[in-house]
Amino acid sequence: TYYEGNWRDIFQNWEAMCMSFPEYLPSVISVFLDSSSPDGYNPYRVTRDGIDWEVAEPGNPNSSQGYWGDHQIVYLCRLLEALSRYDRAALDTLMASDCFTYADIPYRIADFDRMIADPKDTIELDAEKNRRLRAESAELGGDYRLLRIGGRTYTATFAEKLSIPIAAKLSYLVLGGGVWMNTRRPEWNDANNAIVGYGLSVVTTAQLRRHLALCRELFAEHLGESFVITEEVCTWLRDLTDLLERYIPLAERELTPALRYDALRATAEAFDRYKSVVYAGGFSGRRTEMGYAELCKLFELGIRGCDLTLAACRTDDGLFHSYNLLHRSGESIEISRLFPMLEGQVAVLGSGYLSAEESERLIRAMYASPLYSERNRTFYLYPIRMSTPFTERGILGEDEIADSALLTRLLADGNTDIVVRCADGIVRFAPAMISAAKLNAALSALPAEYRSAADSERDALLALFERHFRHYEFTGRSQIMYGYEGIGSIYWHQNSKLLVSIQEAYLAAHRNGNSDETALRNEYFLARSGLGFCKEPDDWGAFPQDAYSHTPLRGGARQPGMTGQVKEEIITRFAELGVLPEDGRLTFDPSIVQPEEFLIEPDTFRFVRPSGESEELSLEPGTLGFTVCQTPVIYRSGMSGTKIFYSDGTNKQLLSTALGSEDSHDIFGRSGRIVRVEVGTEA
Numbered sequence: 186t187y188y189e190g191n192w193r194d195i196f197q198n199w200e201a202m203c204m205s206f207p208e209y210l211p212s213v214i215s216v217f218l219d220s221s222s223p224d225g226y227n228p229y230r231v232t233r234d235g236i237d238w239e240v241a242e243p244g245n246p247n248s249s250q251g252y253w254g255d256h257q258i259v260y261l262c263r264l265l266e267a268l269s270r271y272d273r274a275a276l277d278t279l280m281a282s283d284c285f286t287y288a289d290i291p292y293r294i295a296d297f298d299r300m301i302a303d304p305k306d307t308i309e310l311d312a313e314k315n316r317r318l319r320a321e322s323a324e325l326g327g328d329y330r331l332l333r334i335g336g337r338t339y340t341a342t343f344a345e346k347l348s349i350p351i352a353a354k355l356s357y358l359v360l361g362g363g364v365w366m367n368t369r370r371p372e373w374n375d376a377n378n379a380i381v382g383y384g385l386s387v388v389t390t391a392q393l394r395r396h397l398a399l400c401r402e403l404f405a406e407h408l409g410e411s412f413v414i415t416e417e418v419c420t421w422l423r424d425l426t427d428l429l430e431r432y433i434p435l436a437e438r439e440l441t442p443a444l445r446y447d448a449l450r451a452t453a454e455a456f457d458r459y460k461s462v463v464y465a466g467g468f469s470g471r472r473t474e475m476g477y478a479e480l481c482k483l484f485e486l487g488i489r490g491c492d493l494t495l496a497a498c499r500t501d502d503g504l505f506h507s508y509n510l511l512h513r514s515g516e517s518i519e520i521s522r523l524f525p526m527l528e529g530q531v532a533v534l535g536s537g538y539l540s541a542e543e544s545e546r547l548i549r550a551m552y553a554s555p556l557y558s559e560r561n562r563t564f565y566l567y568p569i570r571m572s573t574p575f576t577e578r579g580i581l582g583e584d585e586i587a588d589s590a591l592l593t594r595l596l597a598d599g600n601t602d603i604v605v606r607c608a609d610g611i612v613r614f615a616p617a618m619i620s621a622a623k624l625n626a627a628l629s630a631l632p633a634e635y636r637s638a639a640d641s642e643r644d645a646l647l648a649l650f651e652r653h654f655r656h657y658e659f660t661g662r663s664q665i666m667y668g669y670e671g672i673g674s675i676y677w678h679q680n681s682k683l684l685v686s687i688q689e690a691y692l693a694a695h696r697n698g699n700s701d702e703t704a705l706r707n708e709y710f711l712a713r714s715g716l717g718f719c720k721e722p723d724d725w726g727a728f729p730q731d732a733y734s735h736t737p738l739r740g741g742a743r744q745p746g747m748t749g750q751v752k753e754e755i756i757t758r759f760a761e762l763g764v765l766p767e768d769g770r771l772t773f774d775p776s777i778v779q780p781e782e783f784l785i786e787p788d789t790f791r792f793v794r795p796s797g798e799s800e801e802l803s804l805e806p807g808t809l810g811f812t813v814c815q816t817p818v819i820y821r822s823g824m825s826g827t828k829i830f831y832s833d834g835t836n837k838q839l840l841s842t843a844l845g846s847e848d849s850h851d852i853f854g855r856s857g858r859i860v861r862v863e864v865g866t867e868a
Contacts, residue, residue, distance in 0.1 A: 189232035192220075193253065193373070196260040200267065201752040204759055205814055207271040207766075207853045211279055214264050218346045219286040223332060223463045225353030226252035226368065228288050235327020236288050240310060250292065251308045251369025251381075255389045257350035262396040265403070270766045271853060280403065283413060285346045287332035287339060291315040293464055297453040300367055301513055305382035308369045334470045344412045347400060348480060352425055354393050355487050356456035360436045360445050361497040362509045362520040364389040371661070374528055374566070374679075376670035377508065379661035385509040385520070387498045391532035394491035398537050401484040407477040416471040421459035422483060423475075428452050429486040437493055442517035449518065495538050500525065503550030505533045510658060523658060526567045527556055527679050534686035541701035544690040548708045561736060563680050563715030569673045569738065572664060579614040579653050586612060589646065591638040600635075602627055603646075614650065624650050673738025678749030680716065685753050687712055688760055695777065710779075716754075717742060762811055763820075771813065771849040773827070773842040775820045775866040783809045783822070792817055795855035802861075816852045817861050824865030832860050 188195065199213045220236050221227050228236040242248040268276045291314040294300075295307040321329040332339045357365040363385030371378045372386060414422075432448035462469075497520075498506040507529025512519040530551055534544055551557060555568035581604065586592050592604055596612065603624070606612050618624045624647060628639040651657055663670055670676050691705035717725045717733060726741010727733060732751045734744035762782075763774040783806075790802040790810035800817075804810050807822035827839040829848060842864050844852070851858045 187233050189230065189234075191230055192227050193256050193260070195231055196256070196264070197749060198752055200260065200263050201755040203264070203267060203271075204755060207267070207814070210264065210268040210271060211275045214261070214268060214279060215285070217261055217264065218343070219331075220288045221257060221346065221350060222288045222290045222292075223349065223468070224292075224294055224460055225257060225350040226290070226292075227257050228290055229253070232327075235322060235330050236290075237330075238290050238292065240315065249369065250310055252292070252294075253370045253372065254364070254366050254368060254386060255372040255392060258354060258389060258396050259392040261347075261350070262392065262399055265399060269399075269403075271769065272850070273769050276403075280343045283340060283342045285341050285343065287341065289318060289330055289332040291318060294368065294460060296457040296460075297450060300453070301450075303382075304365075304367050304511070305369070307367050307382075332467060334467055339468060339470075341415060341418075342412050344404070344475075344477070344480060345414045345418055348422055348483075349418060351393070351397065351400065351484070351487065352422055353456065354389065355425060355429065355483075355490065356452045357449070358390065358393075358452070358487075358490055358494065359385050359449055359511060359518060359520070360432070360490060361440050361494055362445070362511060362518075363387045363494060363498070364393065365449070365511065366508075374526075374663065374670055374676075376663035376666075377660045379659045380508055380510070380523070383511050383657065385511055387495070387506050387508060387529050388532040390491050390494050390498075391505075391529075391536035391538065394488055394495070394536045394538055397484045397487045397491065401481050401488070404477045404481050404484075408481065409478075411474045411476045413472050414475045415468050416473050417459060417462050417468055419473050419475050421455060423479065424455040424458070425452060426479065426483045426486065428455060429483070429490060433486050433489050433493075437489065440493070440497070442514075442519050445520075446513070446516050446518045450516075491536075492538060495533060495536070498522075498529075502554060503546060504554055504556075505529050505547070507532075508660075521658070523660065524567055524570060525554065525556060527564050527676075527683065528566070530556070531679065531683045531686050534683070535689055539690075541690060541694040541697075541699040541705060544687075545701050545704045545708060548687060548705075548712075558675060561675055561715065563675055563712070564683065566670055566674050566676050566679060567663065567672075570664070571672065579618075581612045581614070581649075581653075585649060589642055589649075591635060591642045591646070594638065595635065600632075602631060614653070618650070621647055621650055621656060667739075668737050668743065669735055671737070675736040677717070677733055677735060677742075678753065680712075681750040681753035681757075684709070684712055684716070684757050688757050692760060692765070692777075695774075706777075713757075716750075762809075764813055764818075766849070767843075769846050769849060771844045771852055773818070773820075773862075773864045775809075775842070775864060778809065778820065778866075783807055783820070790817065790819075795857050813862075814852050814855050816855075816859055819861065819863045820866055821863055822866045824863070825867040826865050828863045829859055830861040830863070832858055 196217060203210045203213060216231065220231050229239045230237040239250045241250045291311040293309045293311055300307050318330050328338060354364050357367060359365050366381050366384040366386050369381055371381050372388060428451045432451065435444055436448065495505065500506060504525050506522050507526035508523050510521045510523065512521060530547060533539065534547060539547065551564065556564045558565055586596065595603055596606055601615055603615055603618065604612055605615050618627065628643055628646065631639050664672065667673060687705065687709045691702065691709050694702040694705050713719065717729050720729050722729060727745065731745045732748050733742035734748050736742045761778065763778050765772045765774055784804055785806055787806065788804050790804050791799065792812050793799050793815060795815045802810060802817060809820040811818055827842050827844065829837045848859060
């Protein structure tokens with residue numbers, strides 16, 4: 186089967202597809218791991234024929250290059266969780282494998298000193314390597330875009346490949362702030378493109394926490410064992426563990442700006458030492474042994490770092506910050522906060538950081554916040570914040586001018602390099618002052634008679650410029666447009682992600698018998714009621730059964746198509762039907778199905794077998810029919826347990842609603858051996 190697309194879309198869609206084709210999961214995860222780079226990131230595009238990366242084009246302002254920040258963590262985590270549910274033995278086989286490759290992407294991430302000096306310019310393209318890789322792959326095939334040592338494609342173990350993206354994120358975790366967005370590209374919401382550089386992602390921190398907890402659980406069963414690992418990777422992981430062991434306890438006691446800087450510098454420089462070796466000539470090819478207990482220690486320290494960061498990002502009104510901003514002054518780092526965003530709440534809800542009670546409180550706080558749209562009965566991506574018109578910006582007050590000897594003198598002399606007095610008498614920054622960098626350069630270029638005053642007032646004038654234009658906290662398209670992910674936008678993919686997170690919290694409470702189960706169940710269906718298919722056409726502004734990208738501030742739903750909303754609602758729909766695979770067994774829980782799902786009058790259930798044949802079943806009132814991997818499943822009232830019907834005419838009665846491993850895998854694999862499953866709704 187041919188496939189191609191950007192990394193995010195390919196793997197997020199494959200997650201939903203694998204719920205109907207779970208036997209693809211090992212291959213999907215292998216493609217994911219095979220395509221990640223030695224420095225812990227992923228290429229922009231992945232196809233059946235190989236990988237590809239972005240290259241900035243001279244003269245094209247819309248082109249760029251760099252690594253997207255969150256994809257390496259969230260999608261891999263969800264795919265691994267799915268495989269653990271559907272086929273733990275297949276996951277164990279992957280974990281024991283030593284056959285995973287590395288994408289040889291010709292990017293070079295800057296070292297810490299250069300990065301902290303200019304966080305927006307951190308990725309260089311090795312032009313010669315880029316040319317060579319493209320030429321070789323065109324002639325010899327896509328494998329020539331994979332890392333090669335000694336003329337052979339280099340392979341690594343599952344644990345090694347899993348650890349590198351985690352270590353990359355932990356190396357850039359700014360304690361109390363979030364994961365540093367320093368690879369020139371944004372995250373899921375690419376309308377927040379301008380915060381790249383100084384932005385700190387709480388979203389990725391929350392996703393990282395979930396991933397770390399999963400990885401700790403996977404490897405906890407092998408604590409007395411070891412695995413083979415590339416020598417350079419092993420050194421880096423051990424250095425990082427030692428550093429986190431030093432700084433995390435200190436930060437838990439008292440997190441100061443100086444400690445935050447010291448911890449970031451130390452972990453980033455450990456990453457630099459590793460990168461310098463890899464970029465210079467690839468791995469040496471030498472391998473060593475590392476204990477799984479060492480990895481679990483790193484994961485545990487990482488969870489503690491994420492937890493103290495999430496705790497610092499909780500707001501007074503019960504929400505969580507989604508993105509923060511890094512302010513470096515000498516050898517200290519201060520954090521400033523941006524406005525609330527929906528994606529931060531979604532990520533924290535799904536992180537495992539909150540208890541059931543805390544999850545319910547967060548959801549309630551969201552309804553009381555400016556994120557909630559009363560008219561649409563759902564949530565905006567961010568509160569409506571109308572931008573100040575451009576003509577009202579950059580106007581200097583008389584007191585601001587009087588406080589600056591330089592500006593006063595420039596105006597008196599008629600010099601318009603920095604500020605100008607307009608015909609209406611208003612004083613503004615000069616038209617050429619489009620950024621702090623331009624202002625800084627203009628101050629340095631002033632005639633000699635102004636140089637001394639410019640040098641002494643430089644910091645104050647740069648601060649004045651920022652107060653007026655607030656460029657530092659400018660998030661990007663999200664603050665200047667109204668469609669798509671803009672001002673007042675409801676972006677339906679993110680609202681469907683919210684549905685997934687609430688459902689996960691509810692199902693966890695349901696499994697654990699938590700007293701907050703009913704409240705979370707109600708929150709789930711309340712959030713669900715705000716989606717398009719639950720609305721009338723005049724309310725939705727379009728045909729309700731179609732998926733749409735977004736609803737702008739003024740108007741109905743826009744841009745129909747197979748959006749990410751479809752993928753998330755496939756996931757939630759299986760659970761709504763009580764289909765809950767666990768430990769390789771197909772388990773049904775009719776108790777969580779809404780009563781209105783069951784028929785109130787006879788009907789005909791039409792479906793297609795794995796063989797391609799169409800069939801029908803007559804259903805009576807009080808039943809519900811659906812398929813799992815093209816095998817019909819019937820819920821029946823007045824019946825308990827489960828009855829399995831086989832193609833040879835035999836059947837089997839079970840006391841529980843969980844199928845055995847063999848029967849489950851017959852269904853997952855579409856063998857056709859099982860022709861129908863009937864599940865009783867009576868406990």
